[in-house]
Amino acid sequence: MKRVLVLGAGLVAKPLVDYLAGLEDTELTVADIVVSKAEGLTKQHSNATPMGFDAGDEQRLSTLVEEHDFAVSLLPGEAHPTVARLCLEHGRSMSTASYVSREIGEMHDAAVEKELIFINECGVDPGMDHMSAMRIIHDAHDRGGQVVSFRSYCGGLPAPEANTNPIGYKFSWAPKGVLGAAVSKATYLQDGNVVEVPGDELFKSPEIVKFPGVGTFEGYPNRDSTPYVDMYAIPEVQTIFRGTLRNEAHCEAWYPWVKLGLFQTEPRDDFSELTYGGFMSGLLGGTEDPKAAIAARFGLAEDSKAITNLDWLGMFSDDPLPFKSGANVDVIATRMLEKCGYSEGERDMIVMQHEFVVRYDSGDEHLRSTLVEYGIPGGDSAMARTVGYPLAIATRMALEGKIADRGVVTPVKPDMYNPILDELEGMGISFQDRVVG
Secondary structure: OEEEEEEEOOOOHHHHHHHHHHOOOEEEEEEOOOHHHHHHHHOOOEEEEEEEEEOOHHHHHHHHHHOOEEEEEOOOOOHHHHHHHHHHHHEEEEEEHHHHHHHHOOOHHHHHOOEEEEEEEOOOOOOOHHHHHHHHHHHHOOOOEEEEEEEEEEEEEOOOHHHOOOOOOOOOOOHHHHHHOOOEEEEEEEOEEEEEEEEOOOOOEEEEEEEOHHHHHHEEEOOOOHHHHHOOOOOOEEEEEEEEEEEEEEEHHHHHHHHHHOOOOEOOOOOOEEEHHHHHHHHHOOOHHHHHHHHHHHHHOOOHHHHHHHHHOOOOOOOOOOOOOOOOHHHHHHHHHHHOOOOOOOOEEEOOOOOOEEEEEEEEEEEEEEEEOOOOOOOHHHHHHHHHHHHHHHHHHHHOOOOOOEEEEOOOOHHHHHHHHHHHHHHHOOEEEEOOO
């Protein structure tokens, strides 16, 4: 009997819990600070137990890790290194959908020595992006080609019929994760040159990206693309770019928001007497008319998206802030979570597109690989399915001894990505590949 600990019962947890609970000889414990969330995920599974758990209680976390054979961390990214350290201490393997952090990367050798597997980057982005790209890259190399350009975009968005608010976005995963990524500096390679974009300039010049039959989106760079030259083993590449997709008019609104400091994460303890309007006024030097001040600072009309969207969110209201301390990002995240959620029966959508230029002796081949996945009305979201299922499949493979590597592992080798992509295809989640020129 394998005992699996699932830490976190948030928006993407249900498909993973359902999948792992369906395995033979497996017992799950699903732990979350809001025990009712864990209860909701486990109530239909006789081999799954809910538990209330505060991720800040390291002593309790240590005990839970020790009591189980494997840990799946769906906690916020900053908690993964603690989970990994405790797994290392107690000789347990783990998995997460998040990026490999510096702290976890430094545990690789110790995990190898203990014959442990620390699976990372095994969701949708990162995760399915790696798997689908590597399948094409390996095929190109096998046929004697050189991948000279790789450009990739991914977005988790409302399906077109559910795109009903002026923000053009609804949350299908952790709000602070979305907003935090909106201020992360980006680096990519363009025609052999390194391009760096400061975090407050991400939204300045979006690219227009068209998905036939789906829609037109805005794209902007996502974090640092340059490590993927080595991760994907394409030293020949001259252009490598990974980006995020959002609906049209997103960037014109969010660019001033970033410049105002709305997404800053530095802690503050002066919220107790503030209203939302007072908070906005403070960002603008204490002005009595923050709308006019924003318009003047950025050369905008007062009916611009940047201002009217803030007004729709209630950021100029006399409502008091619901907490005494926090960060600027907590203020806008609270408002957005209140107003940018999915209604019952609405679908979300995952859109991902890779574009390759592969050079052969006979000339260049242009390839496009596209994934469009919709949520199930009244059921699992597309985000939950494309994060939860790949991570669950990888976890099963580790439990069954089907992953050869040890240490910190990402799904970039055929013996890992092929079984995952093949099983996902059986679930109806698949990429469409075609030569475009």
